[in-house]
Amino acid sequence: MATVSKNRKAALEKFDSNKAYNLEEASALLKEITSTKFDSTVDLAVRLGVDPRKANQMVRGVVTLPHGTGKDVKVLALVTPDKEAEAKEAGADFVGLEEYIDKIKGGWTDVDVIVTMPSVMGKIGPLGRILGPRGLMPNPKTGTVTMDVAKAVADVKGGKIDFKVDRYGIVHAGVGKVSFTADKIKENAEELLKTLIRMKPTAAKGTYVKSITLSSTMSPGISIDAKTIS
Secondary structure, eight states: OOOOOHHHHHHHTTSOTTOOBOHHHHHHHHHHHOOOSSOOEEEEEEEESOOTTSGGGOOEEEEEOTTOOSSOOOEEEEOOHHHHHHHHHHTOSEEESHHHHHHHHTTOOOOSEEEEOGGGHHHHGGGHHHHGGGTOOOOGGGTOBOSOHHHHHHHHHTTEEEEEOOTTSEEEEEEEETTSOHHHHHHHHHHHHHHHHHTOOTTOOSOSEEEEEEEETTSOOEEEOGGGOO
């Protein structure tokens, strides 16, 4: 039988694990039950009533969190020389093309997001086996392949995240840090949930949002009442 740590036991005593809370209550509770010495990431897990194996039930998109992610996102802009100044001014941490393609081929992937242009994708395509498994491959659907490089960089730096339902029908996303106020955690989570609800595939039948769980790094999960989200 697994041993429950002292911190986890104390956290479990502060809320009812069998109860579904509204988002406001859960956001406040999460701050109370998190005891890590570092600034934990706040995670939202939403189980959807979709079959991701069917193309017409795939849920994937982007959302800009009103209060950002709380994370210093490192952005690489793979662009032609005429776009380099634009990318740097927008806040890209690394800017260039051939030299960074060579670095990636050598195994370097020390970035969180890669932004590029349609005309450059031919050179980036062969990097898919390196970037794909790490979730770094630029994609027009997430706004990371665009001619408006400055906007793409600024959006990512400002709290834009992309999400995709996994093979079990669950969307996992980081929606802030425990150091955020409860209101900011609530509003970020709400923005993602409302986006998911708007994206409900017409082919999805029955209950769409099956369960919602809010947690932080190493904390127990708090159930959210899906009926309180509109």
